[in-house]
Amino acid sequence: MGEQEFLWEPAKYVEFGDHRNRPFLDLTSRIGAAAPRAVVDLGCGPGNLTATLSARWPGASVLGIDSSAAMVAEAQKLATPHDGVASAAASPHSAPGLAFARGDIADWHPGPDTDVVVSNAALQWVPGHLELMSGWLAELRPGAWLGVQVPGNFGAPSHMLMRELAASQRWRRQLDGVLRHDDAVAEPGDYLELLLRGGLRADVWETTYNQLLPGENPVLEWVRGTGLRPVLAALGSDSAEFEREYSALLAQAYPRGEHGTIFPFRRIFMVGEKQ
Numbered sequence: 001m002g003e004q005e006f007l008w009e010p011a012k013y014v015e016f017g018d019h020r021n022r023p024f025l026d027l028t029s030r031i032g033a034a035a036p037r038a039v040v041d042l043g044c045g046p047g048n049l050t051a052t053l054s055a056r057w058p059g060a061s062v063l064g065i066d067s068s069a070a071m072v073a074e075a076q077k078l079a080t081p082h083d084g085v086a087s088a089a090a091s092p093h094s095a096p097g098l099a100f101a102r103g104d105i106a107d108w109h110p111g112p113d114t115d116v117v118v119s120n121a122a123l124q125w126v127p128g129h130l131e132l133m134s135g136w137l138a139e140l141r142p143g144a145w146l147g148v149q150v151p152g153n154f155g156a157p158s159h160m161l162m163r164e165l166a167a168s169q170r171w172r173r174q175l176d177g178v179l180r181h182d183d184a185v186a187e188p189g190d191y192l193e194l195l196l197r198g199g200l201r202a203d204v205w206e207t208t209y210n211q212l213l214p215g216e217n218p219v220l221e222w223v224r225g226t227g228l229r230p231v232l233a234a235l236g237s238d239s240a241e242f243e244r245e246y247s248a249l250l251a252q253a254y255p256r257g258e259h260g261t262i263f264p265f266r267r268i269f270m271v272g273e274k275q
């Protein structure tokens with residue numbers, strides 16, 4: 001968990017807001033829970049999207065969990081103030097409203113009142129997330145909902161070029177084992193099987209968003225907020241040199257056109273209700 005602390009920069013992450021928000025909204029629009037008691041957002045990041053869950057279900061206790069101290073500190077600014085004994089800090093999940101806590105997804109389990117579990121763009125960071133999910137599905141009560149989105153772009157040029165450069169002679173020694181491989185997430189059919197085996201009525205789909213990004217080197221700026229963070233953390237003062245080489249490769253793979261740079265982004269969605 002300590003490692004994540006320096007990997008995330010909330011202000012950097014919320015750049016490209018619309019493109020980053022849309023998959024969450026597409027995901028959660030398919031969750032049919034009417035009046036859930038406890039809602040959890042695993043890997044909630046800066047909390048702005050978790051807050052939409054609280055707005056949708058004002059009677060629910062909505063808890064965002066993230067391992068990054070910086071992200072949780074940013075998210076706390078959105079938490080519902082609780083007066084008196086029912087302090088959100090003392091028991092984040094006890095009162096209706098929005099609360100955030102620092103924690104590792106790998107340690108989380110649904111409680112008896114967990115009616116909605118959301119995780120957007122986070123489980124790809126958690127090794128063994130399929131086994132974890134299958135444990136949650138076994139524990140969820142009938143009528144509970146799960147909604148998960150993971151990026152399906154580990155085979156895209158942005159990631160392949162990053163991995164190839166990291167494996168080159170210049171960088172191999174410093175970056176050995178730092179980046180995840182193209183099996184960080186499974187294929188949609190695997191997730192569908194997992195949800196069905198877990199006893200859910202399931203809906204799994206994928207979308208490639210053709211994102212039009214403005215500005216200079218926008219793909220580099222995008223990955224600086226997410227996938228490149230482990231590289232930046234590992235390289236420290238050598239980061240600028242890596243970024244220079246990487247951005248030259250990105251400029252070839254994602255040429256800037258008259259209207260901006262098209263950065264296709266595949267994402268995998270799964271939503272289900274426990275039967």
Ligand SMILES: C[S@@+](CC[C@H](N)C(=O)[O-])C[C@H]1O[C@@H](n2cnc3c(N)ncnc32)[C@H](O)[C@@H]1O
Nearest residue numbers: 043044045066067068071104105120121122125
């Ligand atoms: C790409 S951001 C997504 C944030 C948010 N869900 C959103 O959609 O805007 C991934 C988040 O997952 C968090 N994360 C990664 N591994 C985690 C873990 N093992 N436990 C809890 N949070 C984790 C990171 O700290 C980061 O805030």
